[in-house]
Amino acid sequence: MARIEKREREAPERREPVWEYATAPESSDIVRLEDRYGLFIGGEFVEPKSGKYFPTINPATEEPLSEVAEAGPEDVDLAVKAAREAQEQHWRGLPGAERAKYIFRIARALQERAREFAVLESMDGGKPIKESRDVDLPLAAAHFFYYAGWADKLEYAFPNRRPRPLGVAGQVIPWNFPMLMAAWKIAPALATGNTIVLKPAETTPLTALLLAQVVQDAELPPGVVNIVTGAGETGSLLVTHPDVNKVAFTGSTEVGKVIRRALAGTGKRLTLELGGKAANIVFDDAPLDQAVEGVINGIFFNQGHVCCAGSRLLVQEPVFEPLLDKLKDRLQTLRVGDPLDKNTDVGAINSRQQLQKIEELVASGVQEGAEMYQAECNLPERGFWFRPTLFTNVSQSHRIAREEIFGPVLSILTFRTPAEAVEKANNTPYGLSAGIWTDKGSRILWMAARMEAGVVWANTFNRFDPSSPFGGYKESGFGREGGLHGLEPYLDFDGGGE
């Protein structure tokens, strides 16, 4: 511990980088926002029957960007009706090869308009432009492109099972990756012949509404994709609507359980992508500099608003001190601020509500006796911000080691043996992801087999790809998105199994 204090005293010398960055803001001129958006139902933007609208703000400035409609019961009903009609009259009977071409069109349009989408994503959600530009949008487009190709090949994915669409899918997505989650939901559902009612998150509806324009431009039959904006109440109306056959939800474990209960006895098919509290495990033979980058990326990517974030760092004792020193140094170099600045590493917290949740959990960490270390950066005066934060002296019983913080906060624990690492990593009701850092191949495979997690990153972290299945063990949910396995939740089959 003496060592740590010494480093902290040294820290001020490091605070001023040798080369200060000039700001490099991405222009927002490319985005043309309307004052108010209706609901996208039956291929058109329509006024909500509810008559209600709510503002959506830029979390980096707290300035309102636009107003979006709040879908009520009548609106959700109209959207489901439009989806049903489109499914029965157009989409279901369309040959897979033709269905594919509509989805390819969407993929291409997203590539063509990627910059506009990326800027809007950063404005509405607070994520750094370099992430929305280099990760969210390329992956979203790739997801549509990947699943488009499946539309006429389903018989090869599921031989002897006669795959058939389920009907109307009701899909509810979170605010952390608005476009990417829309793509993860919409692309496989369309490829399998289902039609859709999608509800984007309350705080990040704008890119989904821009996607609605893309759907129009791609000339999809009206009603194949419907987008209804609103908060939790709208989502609840959608998933409990009696004419929805399939529900796909990405969000918190708490809400996932509510949906599971609400759907009991309805026979609706369900997939849940829920929370996580992933262990990122660093062994003493790991390449430390690479591991540092992986740990930093694992927890500070997208402000830590990532369900598979590596929020618990497990470090083997011999490398605890050198790794901690390197992490603290690296923390100081993270640039926190304007999401539209191309140099920004950590953007704005998505909402005031989320900021309060992070603050509350961090306070509990301090109160329960963990030791906090924060980056010494200047935060903008307006907007929602949180300093990249590390906790040491964390015990497994601390709330910051058990609960999903969903913010830029890393809890660091130590271990001695691989068996202890396995025990600690799996000591959580969550099971979404895990990270392993070691140079020893046999240990990677031994550890990977023992992680109760749907995705294991070895000597890397937070990698995503449309061909790679993603989803949780235990209370992180069930069903997979991505890859061949991501088709199954949207299909009905001959023979058993779901």
Added chain:
Amino acid sequence: MSEQRMPVRRTAKLFIGGEFPRSESGRSYEVHAHDGRLLAWAARASRKDLRDAVRAARAAQADWGGRTASNRGQILYRVAELMEGRRGQFEQELTDAGAVDPVRGVSAAIDRWVWYAGWADKVHQVLGATNPVAGPYFNFTIPEPTGVVGIVAPEDQALLGLVSRLAPAIVSGNAAVVLASENAPLPAVTLTEVIATSDVPGGVINMLTGFTRELVPWLAGHMDVNAIDITGVPEDMRADVEVQSAENVKRVVRADGADIFSPAAQSPYLVTALMEFKTVWHPMGA
């Protein structure tokens, strides 16, 4: 007149952790043949028995799931072998339960073990994947056992129905807690005696006899059960089971509909329905 020998009757007991206890509650219930004859007093399992069974299953699962797939396949095949040797007893029990064609029922149950035994080291190849991600990574997806599975066996087809749900659950490395057919539990009890001598490690299969309606809520609400097969859950209880399953995000599966004797009643997808798909990434580079 020679003196007639009195047959030795069997006590029908529970099967937990490889042992044959009576219910800790001391309770039992009458089992009757289809014609009303009293066949046995079977153990009537309690909530405590169920919890003991889950604990035994959890304790056994890591070893069972950690064995080679080939080894699990051979052990399932051995269950079939030993069933064949006791088929007379199974046939008699199915006859007592009112089966139309007990010979066919026993044969189909044995064949089902053999069919699933063969899947032990093939399901990963057929349903796993290597994924061509757009980057310098090797990426593969493998199915793994989900953990502890609760199985509510169908009330009718006391043997084939049970085997059709149990074999796909354990072949992948899950451990099971099974509620046997309430009115015809004896084939299940005999099956446990086969299992106990088939190299299936103690605790991998745990069999409870008793009242389905009493035990189902405890199974559905148990926080250390990862998945529940509700094929044998009465229709009016299923929604409640799904509600209870939400608490630890239990996987809920069922196999309704297909004629139990038909090929449609067996599928590798019934194996993966009780598995989790894990995807592993690793960088590639010289």
